[in-house]
Amino acid sequence: MIDVSCALIINHYGQVLAAQRSSVMHLPLKWEFPGGKVEQNESAEDCLIREIREELGIEISMLKKMTPSVYTQGKPVIRLIPFQCTWVGGQISLTEHAAFLWVSPAALHELDWAEADLPVVKEYLDSLGL
Numbered sequence: 657m658i659d660v661s662c663a664l665i666i667n668h669y670g671q672v673l674a675a676q677r678s679s680v681m682h683l684p685l686k687w688e689f690p691g692g693k694v695e696q697n698e699s700a701e702d703c704l705i706r707e708i709r710e711e712l713g714i715e716i717s718m719l720k721k722m723t724p725s726v727y728t729q730g731k732p733v734i735r736l737i738p739f740q741c742t743w744v745g746g747q748i749s750l751t752e753h754a755a756f757l758w759v760s761p762a763a764l765h766e767l768d769w770a771e772a773d774l775p776v777v778k779e780y781l782d783s784l785g786l
């Protein structure tokens with residue numbers, strides 16, 4: 657099983673950043689929360705700060721850890737570790753993804769999410785009473 661940290665980056669309007677995997681990545685064109693694999697001797701939080709710098713070029717601050725979800729259908733099995741975050745600096749510039757969107761919570765269900773992200777979307781909507 658590999659640990660993957662991911663970020664629900666929430667802006668001042670309450671919108672959440674969704675990132676679309678590129679056509680050359682595994683799970684092409686699926687939407688996900690940006691992040692990546694936790695390296696050896698790295699915390700999930702440090703991984704996320706590093707990955708968001710690499711993939712989006714911005715600085716984030718952690719707000720809250722959410723419930724990890726384990727996705728067993730793929731290989732390797734993935735444990736997705738989500739964090740709610742705020743954007744604290746820098747300008748978004750994509751290095752790996754095809755696109756990004758700021759999505760209002762009510763519209764999150766409209767995107768074609770990677771399977772492992774669906775429980776994360778649900779937990780976030782539940783926490784808002786949606």
Ligand SMILES: Nc1nc2c([nH]c(=O)n2[C@H]2C[C@H](O)[C@@H](COP(=O)(O)OP(=O)(O)OP(=O)(O)O)O2)c(=O)[nH]1
Pocket residue numbers: 660661662682683687688689690691692693694727734736770771772773
């Ligand atoms: N980053 C991220 N990965 C996800 C999500 N949902 C999901 O199933 N995954 C999967 C896709 C990939 O198989 C794996 C993460 O790999 P990755 O390729 O994005 O991470 P990485 O940048 O560390 O990988 P690498 O290219 O450096 O090896 O987790 C998600 O919301 N965010």
